[in-house]
Amino acid sequence: MTLRPLRILLLFAALLLPPVVCAQHDLFSEALLIHHQVEALQRQRQSALIVYVGAAVDDLILRRAEVRIDEGPPRQYEYGGFEPEALRRGGLHRIFIDDVEPGAHRLRARFFVRRVGARPDSPRLVITLDETFTKHHAPLSLELAVQSDGRGGASLRVLRSDGRSDALRQRVARFAEDARLNWVAAAEGPPVSAIPEPAPPSQNVGLFNAALALFRSDRRAQAIELLTRIGTGEDQTADEQMVRDLANLTLGYQMLREGDGAAASLALGRVRSPGPYANPALLGLGWAALLPTGAATRSTRKAGKPAALSDEQAEALRRRMPLQYGWTQGVQISERRLRSALVPWNELALRNPFDPVVQEGMLVLAYALQRLGYEEQARQQYLRAIERLEQVRRRLDELLPELEDGRFLALLDAEVDHGWRRWLADFDTDAREGYMRLLTQDADFVDAVEARRPLVFQQRLLQRHAQTLATLPQDDAHVRALQVRLDDLLERGATPLAEAGARVRDAAIAVLLRSRRSTDAHLADARFALARIYDPPQERR
Incomplete structure (x- = not known):
């Protein structure tokens, strides 16, 4: 290797x-201005309910949050990449903002946390909350805060405040900045005239x-x-x-x-x-x-x-x-x-078979067993390697059409609000999705995805605000003007988003084609080595 x-x-x-802000700086700046104007209108509504998540504890890491109001659908978020650390530093994540009628309401939450230093096979802690809150004729903010007892246990506490709190918004912006999501920080924080400088x-x-x-x-x-x-x-x-x-x-x-x-x-x-x-x-x-x-x-x-x-x-001889x-x-x-x-x-041979390093490990393990004279164990190891490599080959063949027809980009877009970096979590995938590790280890793919994510975020932000404006009084001239600007920005943002998607697709295809070549080479060598075990006289010739 x-x-x-x-x-x-x-x-x-x-x-x-921090991700580099996309080249469409002017377009994004316009989108941010509209975002703050629409959000200001939304926050003024007396029915506004804003729910935040906090986990400023030293010994626990928040992995997933699920929140439900009354019998509505649960709002879910998975924290990956730098996001758990951003929460531990005191940042706040706004999980949703909604309209809720005055009166009594049921709040249910389920948080999945892990202890700091836990191994991938360590069980997750599940914290639950089920209580009632009263909504008055005014905006309301609820912060669901993870509490630690210092002995490995955890609980949830609900903190109520005015829905217009600038302190909460500053913590949300801090969360986004610490999570290396500067465009989110710009959207969530107070209106800004320029994108924040990246951290050193x-x-x-x-x-x-x-x-x-x-x-x-x-x-x-x-x-x-x-x-x-x-x-x-x-x-x-x-x-x-x-x-x-x-x-x-x-x-x-x-x-x-x-x-x-x-x-x-x-x-x-x-x-x-x-x-x-x-x-x-x-x-x-x-x-x-x-x-x-x-x-x-x-x-x-x-x-x-x-x-x-x-x-x-030399490469072929090194593998054989x-x-x-x-x-x-x-x-x-x-x-x-x-x-x-x-x-x-x-240990290595049991890990993600999409990884060329693991593929090499599977073969070198079998060869070492053969050198020690353990012919049967070597034969079984070669057979296992061949089976796993064939599974990888079939999955890679399936992935190329998924990249071409848009299914892969749909998967990325489903992860935008969660951060696709959760693919880098502290476990090693050995299933159909093991290819994700290959992608996140490629600098060209990382750059392409990070350049595209602000565009996706921008379009989703505008689409969400378009839905919000549709619920506001249509005889308001300010609302109508915002709707016209939103439609224009959505149309202008479609082309750069499509171009960014093509760059992501091309980078992913390049990674997967290299993986297919590696898999084919190791598969051929494994079959060749197995044949030599079955035909020892040939090996002596």
Whole structure:
């Protein structure tokens, strides 16, 4: 496996920094002005009920909220990406605004939370609320706040206030800014004349870039020192942890290149699992277990592929005979080291089969079992790998038509209000939707989706306000003028939205075609290896 740290960093920077405001700045600014005017009209209505969600607790993470008023449909929201952390910092999410008649009403809520540090298989906590509130002839705001008892338990508390509270709106804007959703912050916060400046990137992102530059200028010792400094830091925020994992991954593979198994294991062992870089770390831990320990071994190791082989030939040989043509080329591998490598590779082989790293892990695990003389276990592992790779191949074939006919974009649009970044949650998908991880690991796709999301948000905002204006007195000249402006903006926004959708589709197709090539290659190698097990004399020829 060849890592491209710079490419990985480009992906991480796209996830870490606030999304870039779309090029249609003037169009978006107009939409914001109309939004604030319509919202002002709506907030003046005596029947307005605004419901907010808050979770400013240190030991719990809110994942999902469901709220129902009387017998109406439940309003649902899933918190992903940076959103849970934005709530923990005191931000407030406005889950909906509606019209409610004066009188007594039933409020029911169900929140799904997880403890900080919980593993993916840890059960979620479910907090419920069922109580009555009275709505008077005035706007009303309800804040559903998650409360922690400090011992792992949680409850919900309802805070009532005037529906016109500027303090609440400021917390909503703060939530959006902390969640890296600046266009939402502009819409939810007080009217602004310009889009807010993006927050500065993490300091460690700059340090990581500096380490890569040091490597390129052959200043190895300084680069290693800088990566070690980042990788052993104690920052606990989500973005700093991602940079720390990336630094350790890069450092670990550098040590693999130099043949220092102990140093590689130390760095790769610091990468969080689960986490965005867990799979390549597990693969590298297996290779590190096969290498000798200590820097003295570097001078005796024969690194690199044979000069007589083309890149394609070397890649094919590396997959078919990974222990001879992989990171351990030229190293005498003992049975003890092979057994040590099986531990991380066993874990890796059970993960998302869409990931090329996992595909390689499935094959190298089988090959290692075969080298240890466990022919039957190796045969079963190859059969499992073939079955899973065939499932991936079939799913990839299904996805390409879904991209062409718009079903995939419909899926993205269904996620706009939830943040498609929840695909990056702390679990590893091993089902039909495992391809999502491939997409969120591609910088071109991330950029295309983030450029499109403000346009989708804008159109939905205008459509929602068009519905609101239809319920207001139609003899009001101000209402009629807003309706005309809304219709014009919706028409003007359709073209850039379609163009942005085409860029998302093209980026996704490129990712899936690369995945199909990887899957086909690993599938062919798995079948070839299985055939050699069934026909041992052929292997000796």
